[in-house]
Amino acid sequence: MEFRSPEFKTRAVHALHDANLQKALSNTKAGFVVKRAKAAEEMPEFEALRDTAAEIKNHVLANLDHYLEKYEAAVTAAGGHVHYATDAEDARRIILGICKKANAKRITKGKSMVSEEMSLNEALIGEGYEVVETDLGEYIIQLADEPPSHIIAPAIHKTKDQVADLFAAAHNKPRKTDRAELVAEAREVLREKYFTAEVGITGGNFLVAETGSSVIVTNEGNGDLTQTLAKVHIVTSGIERVIPSLDDLSVFLRILARSATGQETESYTTFSTGPRREGDIDGPEEYHVVLLDNGRSKMLGSRFQDMLRCIRCGACMNHCPVYGSIGGHAYGWVYPGPMGSVLTPLIKGMDGTYDLPNACTLNGRCKSVCPVRIPLPDLLREIRHNQFRQDMTPKRQKQALKLWRYVAERPKLYHFAERIGVRILASMANGKGKLRSLPFDPGWTGARDLPAPTGRTFLELWQAKRGDK
Amino acid sequence: MSDTPIKPRPRVGLFATCVMNAFRPSIGFASAKLLEDAGCHVSVPAAQTCCGQPGLNSGDEDSARALAKQVIEAFEEFDYVVGPSGSCMATIRHDYPNLFADMADWRKRAEALAAKSYELLSFLTDVMGVTEVDAEYKGTITYHDSCSGLRSMGVKGQPRQLLGSVKGLTIKEMEDTDVCCGFGGTFCVKYPEISEKMADDKLANAAATGADTLLGGDLGCLLHLAGRLRRKGSPVKVYHTAEVLAGLADGPSLGEENR
Numbered sequence: 030m031e032f033r034s035p036e037f038k039t040r041a042v043h044a045l046h047d048a049n050l051q052k053a054l055s056n057t058k059a060g061f062v063v064k065r066a067k068a069a070e071e072m073p074e075f076e077a078l079r080d081t082a083a084e085i086k087n088h089v090l091a092n093l094d095h096y097l098e099k100y101e102a103a104v105t106a107a108g109g110h111v112h113y114a115t116d117a118e119d120a121r122r123i124i125l126g127i128c129k130k131a132n133a134k135r136i137t138k139g140k141s142m143v144s145e146e147m148s149l150n151e152a153l154i155g156e157g158y159e160v161v162e163t164d165l166g167e168y169i170i171q172l173a174d175e176p177p178s179h180i181i182a183p184a185i186h187k188t189k190d191q192v193a194d195l196f197a198a199a200h201n202k203p204r205k206t207d208r209a210e211l212v213a214e215a216r217e218v219l220r221e222k223y224f225t226a227e228v229g230i231t232g233g234n235f236l237v238a239e240t241g242s243s244v245i246v247t248n249e250g251n252g253d254l255t256q257t258l259a260k261v262h263i264v265t266s267g268i269e270r271v272i273p274s275l276d277d278l279s280v281f282l283r284i285l286a287r288s289a290t291g292q293e294t295e296s297y298t299t300f301s302t303g304p305r306r307e308g309d310i311d312g313p314e315e316y317h318v319v320l321l322d323n324g325r326s327k328m329l330g331s332r333f334q335d336m337l338r339c340i341r342c343g344a345c346m347n348h349c350p351v352y353g354s355i356g357g358h359a360y361g362w363v364y365p366g367p368m369g370s371v372l373t374p375l376i377k378g379m380d381g382t383y384d385l386p387n388a389c390t391l392n393g394r395c396k397s398v399c400p401v402r403i404p405l406p407d408l409l410r411e412i413r414h415n416q417f418r419q420d421m422t423p424k425r426q427k428q429a430l431k432l433w434r435y436v437a438e439r440p441k442l443y444h445f446a447e448r449i450g451v452r453i454l455a456s457m458a459n460g461k462g463k464l465r466s467l468p469f470d471p472g473w474t475g476a477r478d479l480p481a482p483t484g485r486t487f488l489e490l491w492q493a494k495r496g497d498k
Numbered sequence: 499m500s501d502t503p504i505k506p507r508p509r510v511g512l513f514a515t516c517v518m519n520a521f522r523p524s525i526g527f528a529s530a531k532l533l534e535d536a537g538c539h540v541s542v543p544a545a546q547t548c549c550g551q552p553g554l555n556s557g558d559e560d561s562a563r564a565l566a567k568q569v570i571e572a573f574e575e576f577d578y579v580v581g582p583s584g585s586c587m588a589t590i591r592h593d594y595p596n597l598f599a600d601m602a603d604w605r606k607r608a609e610a611l612a613a614k615s616y617e618l619l620s621f622l623t624d625v626m627g628v629t630e631v632d633a634e635y636k637g638t639i640t641y642h643d644s645c646s647g648l649r650s651m652g653v654k655g656q657p658r659q660l661l662g663s664v665k666g667l668t669i670k671e672m673e674d675t676d677v678c679c680g681f682g683g684t685f686c687v688k689y690p691e692i693s694e695k696m697a698d699d700k701l702a703n704a705a706a707t708g709a710d711t712l713l714g715g716d717l718g719c720l721l722h723l724a725g726r727l728r729r730k731g732s733p734v735k736v737y738h739t740a741e742v743l744a745g746l747a748d749g750p751s752l753g754e755e756n757r
Contacts, residue, residue: 042691058674350678354695388689390682390696391555392645410555417557426684430553434561437516437547438568444544447520463728463753472687476694477725480521480736480753487514487523491530491542 030145030176034361034373035381037388044355050186054356057185061347064291065398078284083402085277086338089269090329096238096271097320103241107303109316113268114147116323121152123319124230124263131261131315133158133227139245139252140164141232142180142341143265143321145363146376149230161222163251165215172199178357180364181289181343186356219251229259229313231301233266234340235281236318239274242302243318246285246295253299262301262313268320269337281340288400289342324376332411336371338401345395345405351388360385367395367405374412383421386412429471447486455484510538511573513581513590513615516548517717522752525717528744529582529618536626538578545572549586554593555683563597570594570607578625579611582618582740583716584647585683590615592650617647618740619715623656630663633745638668640709641739642700642723643676644716657715657739664742670707674699681722697726704734711735711751713742724752 033040044050069075089096101111114120124147128136136158138144150171153160162171166184170177172195177183184192189208196214197204205211223229231252233243243264245252256262272278286292305312328337346352346366357365364372370385386409395405416422422430436443458464458481466474473479510533518525530540549569553561569590573579581587591612598605622628639661647653661669680686680696687693701723704712712727712734714720724736735751750756 038689041689045691045695350680350696350699351692354692354699388685388692390645390678390680390685392678392682393649394645394676394678397649410557413555413557414559415557417559422557426556427558430556430558430561433548433552434558434564437550437561437565440545440547440568443547447516451520460756462750462755463725465729472690473725475690476729477697477722478728478753480721480724480728482521483523485523487519487526488542488544490523491514491526492544495542 030148030151030363032362032377032381034377034385037359037361037384040361041355041359041388044359049188049191050356053186053188054353057347057353061290061343065288065344065347066291068287068291068293072283072287075284075287078280079400079402081280082284082340082400083338085272085280086401089272090334090337093268093271093329096273097268100236100238100241100271103238104303104316104318105241107241107316108306109241109303109318112317112319114319114321114323117147117321120147120265120319120321120323121149124149124265125152125156127261127263127315127317128153128156128158128228131227133261135159135161135222135226136228136230137161137163137222137226137255137259138167139229139231139247139255140167140183141230141265142177142363143232143267144230145177146321146323147265149265161219161226163219163222163255164247165212165249165251168215168219169195172196176358176363178365179343179346180341186358223254223258226255226259228261228263229255229257230263230265231256233264233270233318234285235278236266236271237273237275237278238271240302242300244278244298244300246282246298248290248292248296250297253297256299256301256313257311259313261315261317262304264301264316264318266318266320267325268322269325284400285340285342288344288398328375333371333375333408335403336368336375336408338403339368339372340401341368342400344398344400348394348398350392350394351390367409368403371405371408371412379416379419379421383416386410386416444486444488448489451482451486452484454479454482457481505577507537507539508577510540510578510580511576512540512542513549513569513573513579513583513586514542514546515581515583515586515717517721518582521721522717522738524746524749525582525738525740528738528740528746529580531744531746532618532622532628532631532740533580535631536622536628538626541576543572549589551586551589551593552683554589554597559597562593566594566597566608567604570604570611574607574611577614578621579615580618580621582738583718584617584644584651584653585716585718587615587617588646588650617651617653617715619656619660619743620651620653623659629659631660631743633743634665634667635711635742635747636666637711637735638670638707638709639711639713639742640670640672640704640707641675642672642679642704642712642714642719644714644719645678647715648676653715657713660743661713661739667742670709672703672707672709674703679719679723681719683718686722693722694726697723701726701730701732705732709734711737713737713739715739720752728753
């Protein structure tokens with residue numbers, strides 16, 4: 030997937046002026062925020078489950094090697110294969126190899142953000158394979174030739190009318206505007222692809238070490254068809270997605286859907302354990318799991334380890350007012366919103382990702398809804414500290430901070446400067462109570478006036494009145 | 499609630515936030531009045547400047563540490579440190595101890611200060627047991643929950659409870675009152691267009707209540723929202739909650755012309 034995070038600022042401003050996008054984003058609240066709140070409220074043990082989920086993840090991360098080995102052994106025992114990919118290139122090489130061996134022509138795909146991380150579609154298409162995304166949202170953006178803008182609702186930036194246009198152009202059929210008709214049309218087109226694909230690629234929400242199962246949760250059932258009808262099933266997932274047991278899984282299944290969409294459970298929860306066994310009526314002949322590292326093992330044991338608890342529910346972005354203002358594309362890579370603003374600099378590097386952790390008000394709403402209690406604002410601030418230490422903070426800002434510190438460390442000078450400052454601003458306001466523009470304006474007065482000071486600081490008035498030291 | 503029994507007349511060091519000190523002295527006087535009415539002895543140490551949050555949030559931990567030391571030295575003699583801002587007080591309460599992870603002495607002092615640091619209104623209700631104020635305000639207000647106060651300091655019911663006792667005042671809750679207004683410290687000047695959109699969303703929710711006054715507990719948010727309202731020519735008045743509770747909301751509101 031193309032890396033466009035360096036263009037964050039211009040893309041964000043563009044997004045603010047995109048009427049269709051703004052219309053689509055305004056639906057997010059009713060769709061996600063209200064439903065999640067209701068689902069959480071209706072489940073008395075929800076908060077306790079969040080704690081348990083975080084504890085399970087912490088335990089796994091502290092013993093990741095053990096659980097990965099256990100998982101791999103179980104997959105192998107079930108007749109499957111586990112492949113470890115150090116980075117995106119390695120993963121593409123492994124998957125291209127499997128597809129070549131399978132003599133594939135057509136490949137169906139369930140939704141997988143890890144495969145976006147691998148830039149897998151580009152690689153497969155480049156090698157001449159036909160790749161068909163089968164998640165409705167992914168299918169829509171594939172037709173539009175766009176990347177996903179949300180990790181669970183990849184086409185959330187598209188309005189119904191835009192989808193109608195895309196379908197009419199791609200399917201050569203009369204343009205439909207009814208939601209149900211649009212869905213039925215996509216279903217019909219996709220149905221044929223499932224039966225004729227040689228390879229089916231899905232993600233893996235959870236990897237159960239105890240049984241060697243990969244688990245996906247979907248609302249459309251497309252993942253099931255993708256993984257059972259093709260000859261070869263490839264699971265793409267991150268190394269951190271392993272959990273110890275089915276009992277642990279039940280904890281995550283209870284919080285994932287509630288956090289993501291406010292559903293009690295998704296429509297389909299599907300377990301894959303190895304290829305088709307003797308007597309099975311369906312299932313793939315080969316079963317592969319490609320586990321991507323791509324910077325994750327570097328996060329282990331670092332100040333950012335908490336981020337590896339993420340179960341990709343999207344609650345943080347659904348509740349982020351910055352994401353809600355600009356949508357996912359502005360962030361410029363696979364993962365948008367708060368979790369993406371932590372992950373992108375850690376995976377893609379600090380170059381070109383400066384804006385991501387900075388374009389955040391640290392309001393903490395993301396942290397308050399994260400089902401595995403990732404302290405996202407703290408991690409974002411931690412990245413800012415790394416940027417500062419690596420001298421990436423813009424020079425002007427650094428100079429301003431230096432000057433501010435020099436003055437703020439000297440209370441007498443500070444209060445003298447503030448007294449001068451408020452007098453100047455008050456006289457500029459000339460009784461109007463506000464300033465429309467400022468000399469050396471750092472960016473305040475483009476869209477706002479500055480309420481003017483009254484001309485005296487609190488401390489000088491207090492000291493005159495009360496004579497404190 | 500505080501664990502220790504309240505002294506008959508606790509000594510409170512008033513943290514005069516840097517923005518308040520420059521832009522809105524009446525909030526400082528309102529804070530002092532409310533604290534004194536509640537039975538506190540109020541001092542305003544002259545050695546205070548800024549809590550250090552700008553450095554902390556911009557990645558400059560060293561600056562934040564230097565200013566944290568200054569605040570600790572200026573305020574540790576008091577029974578409580580109280581400020582009319584959830585944001586600054588959250589920095590003292592939650593961030594100061596972490597700034598001194600490797601300095602045992604300072605960490606201890608930071609933890610001691612953190613434990614007695616409070617946002618003004620929650621201090622009045624939760625520690626001093628204040629349930630009502632003697633004030634009057636003729637108008638309909640809507641209250642914006644500033645994020646640090648709400649999520650880091652647990653400020654939600656306290657201002658509403660106290661506002662409920664103000665004669666003549668009606669509270670109308672807005673939609674999404676707990677969603678960020680787009681101020682975010684330096685965020686509002688680094689990403690002014692996104693900040694503007696967030697302010698407009700907030701102000702649209704406030705306007706939908708029909709309230710003539712917008713209140714909040716953090717002056718940063720209020721300067722940002724009042725500035726946006728003034729730019730749009732809106733007549734909605736903006737005050738800090740403490741000004742209304744102390745009966746000091748009779749002067750021009752934020753950004754309003756001298757009357």
